[in-house]
Amino acid sequence: MDWKYTAERLLFIIILSLVLILPISGSVVDPTDQLEGIRAFSRIYEFDYVSWTVSAVGRKLVQSSLQIYRYLSPADKKSLVLDYLALRNQTSLFEGQLTQLISNPNQENGVELEKNIREELDQNRARRTSLAPYVEQVLQDQVNSALVELDISLGGQLVPPVLYKSEPDSYALIVSPRDEIRQAA
Numbered sequence: 001m002d003w004k005y006t007a008e009r010l011l012f013i014i015i016l017s018l019v020l021i022l023p024i025s026g027s028v029v030d031p032t033d034q035l036e037g038i039r040a041f042s043r044i045y046e047f048d049y050v051s052w053t054v055s056a057v058g059r060k061l062v063q064s065s066l067q068i069y070r071y072l073s074p075a076d077k078k079s080l081v082l083d084y085l086a087l088r089n090q091t092s093l094f095e096g097q098l099t100q101l102i103s104n105p106n107q108e109n110g111v112e113l114e115k116n117i118r119e120e121l122d123q124n125r126a127r128r129t130s131l132a133p134y135v136e137q138v139l140q141d142q143v144n145s146a147l148v149e150l151d152i153s154l155g156g157q158l159v160p161p162v163l164y165k166s167e168p169d170s171y172a173l174i175v176s177p178r179d180e181i182r183q184a185a
Helices: 002-021 034-045 049-066 074-103 110-149
Strands: none
Touching: 049 110, 074 110
């Protein structure tokens, strides 16, 4: 009778082990695969959804506890969003000027002009980054209010609430053979 209990227990452990171990697959990287060769260099720049989500939730908890949008008048909210959008446009213009400057080898005072444009670009990016959390809160509040007014809420409360996060521009790595164009990573 004791051996029956031991056999059942052993069988249970074996089945449980198989159920837990079999779904685990190996993460073997084939170094001869072209895509894996490219990813070896670009892996540190790839989008990590889990860390982005955790970071966004933490940031939103801090922002929602401050509730900056409650202290601004409608005119201030509008001004804040328009200033942010103007900074975004200015940044795009500076990036275009920088691209034109770098692509023209015959430009006089190219190094000095490039330095000035890069300084302006860095200042705009820093200002835009500092304004982004406040603009995010204002836009979230406006969209949430509009959805509540449209009666797309449960008792006046949106579940889940609208969360807006502005991200820096992303650039995809395009790797192309001579006869076709495709996004590799």
